[in-house]
Amino acid sequence: MIIQILIAILIGVLLGIITGLTPGIHINLISLLILSLSPIFLNYTSPLILAIIIVAMAITHTFLDTIPSIFLGAPDPNQVLSVLPGHKLLLKGFGYEAIILTVLGSLSALILSIAFAPLIFFLIPKIYPIIKDYIGYLLLIISALLILREKTSKTWALIIFFLAGTLGVLTLNLYNIKNPLFSLLSGLFGTSSLIISLKNKIKIPKQKITYPNIKSKTAIKTISISLLVGTVCSFLPGLGPSQAAIIASQLLKKIEQKAFLILVGSLSTINMVISFIALYTINKARNGAVIIISKILETLTLSNLILLLACSLVAASIATMLAIFITKFFSKVITKINYKILCLSIISLITLLTLFLSNLIGILILITATFIGIIAPLKNIGRNHLMGCLILPITLYFIL
């Protein structure tokens, strides 16, 4: 059994490398594939082993997905906010340092969230029944506060929120489309960022391998706040690491760029860990990978959960070493790559995948989402408002 578990972790880590480093390939897609093929796999192994593969993949993904976000300007939705400060460091030659900061955040957050798991087990079932009837209103209030917080233009933040929200409502209610989320999120966050990168004719300077210099007090404060905010946001539907990062940065008042990268790194990992705990405590699956785990396992026992958390720690250790190694490699290679060709290749890959997964209607959604996604950076508005694509449909579901 131990050997099977270790092999499952390694397979999961390998899959996490693919999803983490390839823009547009999300863990939800691979998890869905695993679920579709589970009737074949279950002839050779158990549902728990498949769940371990998904967990290891998901955790590895959260460690590695900042690499394409920062080096290629192609973030996945959870890494949207890492792009700007990370990219700023990249353009100064400190891309390696930016990644190390996010990895530091991810690893610390994982250890801390597992250490505080017993307290979280106790709190979530107490808090959730109180707030569950008000989730729709809570989401509206949080979205309104995030829009009001927008310094550049609140009007455009609202317009972008509603454009993305309308597209989300329409897309998620179409009957005859498979995998609508892939084209929606890839367009809003993936291809739009790549097009902006192409337009800006970015030239990456030579990268230096330097280690971040940050006060431990700042790092500890940042990770503590991220655990608090990340826990609450993780069991509210529609709120992901991007919104949690904005809320947490408000609580931290003046936050320096480096601390913000630790924050963003920690929140995506916290989101994943707390989602596992939420599945056990309140039977709610709050992200795609955890939904798939709930379908494969049907019942998640405490011993299963403890095993999954232990496997997360092992996967995280491997992922940390991988992130350091891969980032050093990327730092050396990035200046030798034709950035324009790279961006165009990724856009082509995402388009082909959309066609394969969702046919022509998916392409239409991808194109529309891309244009909406482009408006935000052109108007200097935070891309977090594009999460209206999920928040608005979920809010309407709860309120109506």
Added chain:
Amino acid sequence: MEEKTLFKVALSLSLIGILIILIIAEQDTVRTKDIAIIKTLQLETKVKIKGTITKITDTPTLLILEIKDQTDKIKSIVYKEEEIDIQKSNMVEIIGTLKEYQNELEIEVSQIKIL
């Protein structure tokens, strides 16, 4: 392309795109089919059936309903997101996605209506 031009193009095309998707959504319906025909369709297809509940299995996270019509029967999985008051012998209309689990076809329910 200048930023102002790109912005105007992006805004116009996003509004046109939303309008086209809205028109498609208006036409996009799922027709009720017999269960025997549903079972010949591809996996991941959105389906709609009408039938009688002949068996209910209650698990911690979901309800497994066996639905029967004049042609065949099929399992339907309802996730316990909200309280649902259904009983055996209820006539229901279900919209969901055709899936396969452990070599058996089933419908993952997104909407259920008691008739």
